[in-house]
Amino acid sequence: MTSMMILPLSVVLLATLDYIHAAESLPRSQIADTCGRRLGDYISERCLNLKTQLVTFSGCSYTCQGKNAQGQNITTNHYLMNGLPCGDCKECCNGACTSVKFGFGNPLTFESCAKQKENS
Template identity: 45%
Template sequence: MIRMVILPISVVLLAASGYLHAETPEQEAERCSPGLGAIIRTVCSSSKSRLSSFSDCSYTCEKNEGNGKITRTSYYLPSGWPCGKCMECCGGTCKHIQFEIKNRLTLKSCAN
């Protein structure tokens, strides 16, 4: 009986401890590329919004319109921007970079 009570409590404590150290969307963007967090925060603040989420190739700005109405606007990072190890943003999706090995190593980018 005691084991059944201790296990759920320890699971809840472990889940809560991971949540307490979550990064802000701006910190996630900075980890991706130094300066990126400031750029996307500026985009959001120029429309009187705040940065609410960040993923590999997109971010969302959130604005409280009053009366309980919240407006969310999502933006994609430009195609060709890096989003991971040997990956780039292509139309809002993080995809692997394609290399062509011929006489010289060339790169096929979705931005071209």
Template identity: 50%
Template sequence: MIRMVILPISVVLLAASGYLHAAKNPKDDADGCYPGLGDYIRRVCSSSGATLTRFSACSYTCEKKEINVPSSWTERNLPDGLPCGRCRECCGGRCTRIQFNLQNPLTLKSCAK
């Protein structure tokens, strides 16, 4: 009886432990969008003495840590018009739905200028 209880519990614990370390680092997330993008963004952050701490579909965050000074974060947006999902584009750091001009020919109203 005890073995029957311990085995399922250990399987659940092993399965759950995989989820604890499943998160990628921001560089890997950016590279998943486009190979080399993570290195580029990391260089942008490090040029100001900061490190890449977050990557999302349309923005990334650099954190600057200094001794005896509170950390500071800078969020930078990826270019407007960059695709960020199915029928979506980056606009002002947010992934927004593409707007169409439903005329002949079909055109887009993009936020990119």
């Protein structure tokens, strides 16, 4: 019985490790493209405009690194705009991927963090 449970678990773990390894080997801009076509190009261009390079992307934020005119290292963090989708039933809110708040009346409604900021 135990061996019947271990084999499927092993397969899942190996598949997960392969997926993680494949994602790590992709350029950061390609990882961003999985969210939206050309999103990677957009954020890479934003970094290039600052004379830096894209180093991390995490769904609702990205980091650029480079050197300033004096040769000092600089790192800038940027958030994608509030309300952008970032996962199943999730949206970007202040740089974090958060669940959408639903109103379960008739009709079904939702409250976006982007709309909350507009009303403030």
